Amino acid sequence: MRFLFVGGGTGGHLAPALGLAEALRERGHETLFLSGGREVEQDFLREAGPAVPLGTERGRLPRPLRLLRAMVRARRQARAFRPDLVVGLGGLTGAAALAARRGRPLVLLEGNRVVGRGVRLLRPFASGALTLFPEPAAELPNGVCVGPVGRRALRPRPPAEARAHFGLPAEGPVLLLTGGSQGALALNRAVAAAAAALAADGVRLLAAAGPGKEEELRRAAVAAGLTAVVRGHLAEMGAAYSAADLALCRGGAATVAELWLHRLPAVIVPYPGHADRQQVWNARALEPGVEMVEEPAAAVQRARELLADEALRARMRTALAATAPAEGLEQGVRILEEIAGRRA
Structure with a gap:
């Protein structure tokens, strides 16, 4: 069978779709992604x-005209690919799934605890939905968490092997800094300002600073003598x-899902620009396995305190294990196959 994935923009839109597509191909199916064309998407789409790329995120045309052009392109791609099922990923590009359906069933993916605008737009046309959290599953047609x-x-890898992969020492606490697929300058700069204190604490830094955002943090780490691996993307x-x-x-959908999968304690600094405060709601679902601190400098200070308290981090891991749903890849693939099979 053929599965067409339409949407993107951030890792939260793309990450669960990549896992599903990977598993579908391993089972002998064909997949095709239609994305917006943002540079940050390319690291995922490899x-x-x-x-x-449909070109919704780039170009001189006004956004509505770019979307209209993307819908024409999506319909052309769907006509050639002949999907048995279309998966809508949300984001601006996700609206092009309407043009790509061509009478085939549409299934939505929603990774946030609050249903996003792109997914809400597609809701009346959907045959089903797969979600990370139970709350949106109750709002979406035939939703399954x-x-x-x-x-x-x-x-996952053994910790010593994982550290060796990045050239990090086997001993000492490691802080993972990630602002999501696009990085977060506010977090990068807060860590850069605290680089000397982190070095004095004996912390090692592993940072996904965001494409084109790594140099300032890298320079600060070198100047402070902080052992650090700083990359734009990991x-x-x-x-x-x-x-x-x-x-x-940050507290985006992909990040919180991955924290749950790895049972990794975290200090989450929710992105402040979302009107629906979706990252706040995402983070609250993982408490007390994570702590939420809204100011970046205060979050770095709290991270230093937690890195010095192994017993508290162990309790946070236990809390994440107690609250985490089972890994959903097998169930998600089975649902997609069942819905597509009704029309194949």
């Missing part, structure tokens, strides 16, 4: 198999989570 969806790049996030003792991060 894992995705065939992918075509499958929990976090893994993929090959997220597979492709092997399973190794990164396995190497870390604590994460300092």
Whole structure:
């Protein structure tokens, strides 16, 4: 069978879709991704198999005209690919799933605890929905909470092996800094300002600073004598989570799912620009396995305190294990196959 994935924009939209597509291909199915074309998507889509940018995120045309053009392109791609099922990922590009359906069933993916605007737009046309949290499953047609969806790049490794992969010492606490797929300058700068204090604490830093945002943090680490691996993007996030003792991060859908999968305690600094405060709601679902601190400098200070308290981090891991849903990849793939099979 053929599965067409339409949408993107951030890792939260793409990450669970990548895991599903990977598993579908392993079972002999064909997949195709239609994405917006943002630079940040390309790091994810290297894992995705065939992918075509629709151009919603780039160009001189006004946004509505870019979306209209993307819908024309999506319909053309769907006509050639002939999918048995279309998966809508949300984001602006996700609206192009309406043009790509061509009478085929549409299934939505929602990774946030609050249903996003792109998914709400597609809701009346959907045959089903797969969600990370139970609350949106209750709002969406035939919604099923499958929990976090893994993929090959997220597979855990032994901690010593994971640290060696990044060239980090086997001993000492490791702080994983990630602002999500796009990075977060506010978090990068807060860590850069505290680089000398982190070095004095004996902390090692592993940072996914965001594409084009790594140099300032890298320079600060060198100047402070902080042992640090700073990259724009970390492709092997399973190794990164396995190497870390604590994460300092945003609270996007992909990040919270991965924290749950790896049972990694975290200090979450929710992105302040969302009107629906979706990252606040995401973070609250993981408490007390994570702590939420809204001011970046205060969050770094709290991360230092937690890195010095191994017993508290152990209790946070236990809390994450107690609240985490089962890994949802197998269930998600089975649901997609069942819905597609009704029309194949």
